[in-house]
Amino acid sequence: MEYRFLPDLKHLATLRAVVERGGVSEAARAMHIGQPAVTKRLRALDACYGMSLMQRDGRRLELTTAGTKVYNYARLVLDHQVSLLDDLELLRAGKNKLRVEVTFAIGEHMLPNLLLSFAESYPAYRIESRMGYSRRIQRHLATGLSDLALLEQAPDHPEILVQKWLDDELVLVCGPGHMLWGSDMIPMSELDNLRYVLSESQSSMRLTLDKALRDIGIDQLPITMEVGSTDTIVEMLQRGRHVSFLPRFAVDDSLISNTLYHIKIQGLRINRTLWIARTRSNLNSAVAEAFIHLLRENSCQTIQ
C-alpha cells in the first residue's frame, strides 16, 4: 500500500474535536494544547489529503464535503481505538489472573492456606479456584477453561504438562471409640475385619486405594458408607467405631491433636504423588510461575 501522507490520529482527533466542540479554541481547551497548534493540525490534515477539509463560515469553521468524509473516518478510527484499548485492558487484567482447579481433598485442606499466603505475597495477582473430580479437572485444563490444576493422580492427557508437587500417603485412621485406638501394627489380614467409611468411589484417593488393595489381593473392603467430604469422614470417625483411609495432609492436624489415631499396617504403605498440571499455552504466565513458587515454598514447610 501507499505509505506516504498517512495522517496522525491526533490530527484526526483534532478535526473531530473542532467539529464536535464547536470551534478551534474550544478544541484547543479540550485537548490541552494551544489554539495555534489546532490550526496547524487542521492545515496538516489539508496537506495530507490534498484538499481543504474546513472552510470559513463567517468567523467560524465548517466542514467541506471532503471534510465530512474525513470527519466520518476520524470517528470510525477513534471509536475503534477506544474499543481496542478496552480489549487490551481486559487482556492486561487477564495476565494477572490464574484459574486453578483442584481435587476436593486438596481444596478443603490445602488450598485455603495456599490462597491466603499467595494473596499476601503477590497482591497484584488474583486466583480463581474451583474444586472437582480429577477427570473433569483434566478436561477443563486441556480445553482452556482453567490455567493450572493440583491433582492427586498423574494426568494422562497429551496436552497437559505436569511437574511433581508433593509426596503423600493414604493412612488408615480411627477415632477414640475404636478398639484399635493406640494399637500396635496390625497385619494386612485384619483389614477385612474392620468397618469403613470411605470417600466417593470416583475420587482420586479411592482410585489409588482400590488399586493398592487389589495389589495385595483384597478386592473389596466392608464399606459402611461413602462420603464426599474428608472433614465429614473425620467427624464420623471421631464419634463412631469406623476406620478410614485418608490422605496424610488431610489428617495431619487431627493426628497431632490426638483426635485421630494412625493405625499402622504391617507390610503396607500406600504412597502417592501430588501433581501440578497446566497446558503449554500458559507456560509463560508470570502469575502461574509465582503460584508454583509458593506451592514449593509451602511444601518445604509442610514436610517439616
Add this chain to the structure above:
Amino acid sequence: MEYRFLPDLKHLATLRAVVERGGVSEAARAMHIGQPAVTKRLRALDACYGMSLMQRDGRRLELTTAGTKVYNYARLVLDHQVSLLDDLELLRAGKNKLRVEVTFAIGEHMLPNLLLSFAESYPAYRIESRMGYSRRIQRHLATGLSDLALLEQAPDHPEILVQKWLDDELVLVCGPGHMLWGSDMIPMSELDNLRYVLSESQSSMRLTLDKALRDIGIDQLPITMEVGSTDTIVEMLQRGRHVSFLPRFAVDDSLISNTLYHIKIQGLRINRTLWIARTRSNLNSAVAEAFIHLLRENSCQTIQ
C-alpha cells in the same frame, strides 16, 4: 475522549508491514525507511499501548495476543484510509465537472460552439450536457441533478438563481418559394392568412410566441404542423410555402446565406431574454464560473 497516546498511522502501517512482509528488514525495504526506524516504530507502538505487541521467535518477531488485536485494528484503519482516499479522488474529479442542461433550440444551435470553445480554453474541466424542456430542466436543477442551465424563460423556482445571459428575438421567416419572399413589411392582420410550421407547443419559444400573439388579439394561428427540431423546420420552409417564427440565433446563418427571408411585421417585435440558471449549492464552483465567463465572451461575439 482521551487524547493521550494516540498512535500514528505510519506506526500502525509499520506493524502491518512487519507482519505481512515477514520481518523488520523486509518492512523497512517496502516502506523505504531504515531498519532501525522500523524497530523504533514498533517500540513506540509498545509504549503507546503499554504492552509488548511483538516478541522474539528465534531471531524473528511474531505477534503477541495484544499485538494481534492491534494488527487487526491497523488493517481496519488502513483499509478505510484507502477507501477514504478513493472517495476524495472522486470528489476531486467531481469538482472539475459541470452538468449543463439546455433547451433543444439552444442545444442545437449554440451549445456545440460553446462546448468546443470551452474545451479549448479550459482543458482541465469537463462538461456533461443534456437537452430538455424548460420545466424538466428547472426540476433537475432544483433537485441537484444538474449544476447549470441555459433557459429561454426566467425560471420561477425559489431555489434557482438566475442571471441574464442574452437578448433574443422570435422572427417570422419563409423560404424562397413563398410569395412573401423579399416582401416589404406586412401588417399584423396578414398573419391569419399565412400557413405555419411551428415548434412544439410545450417549447419555451412557443410559450413566448403564444403569449405575444394573445397580447395583440390573435388566439390561434393556422398551424399546419408542429415539429420538434428547428433545423427540420428550416429545411421545410426552404422547400415549401410555409412560414414560421424562430429564434434569431437559430436562423442567423440562414438569413446571411439568403436561404431564408425575414418577414418584418408592422408594429410587432417579439423580444425575449435568455437566462443562465443555477442553484445556491454550487455558487462556489470554479468550473461553473469559467463556463459563465465563456458564455459572456461568446455573447459579445454573437452580437457583433
Add this chain to the structure above:
DNA sequence: AAATCTATATTCCATAATGGAATATTATGA
C-alpha cells in the same frame, strides 16, 4: 565448540517537526 551469518536492538547525531507566545487577519456586532 567456535566461527560465521542473519535478524533485530541500541547509541549517537543531524535534521525535521511540533507547540506556544506574540502578533496579524478576518468577520461580526454594537
Add this chain to the structure above:
DNA sequence: TCATAATATTCCATTATGGAATATAGATTT
C-alpha cells in the same frame, strides 16, 4: 467606525525522527 471574537501566521525553543554505526542474540555452518 470601533470593539470583540475567532482563526491564521511568524518566530523560536524544544522534542521527535530517521539513518549510520555498532551491539546483541539466535541459528547455521564448519
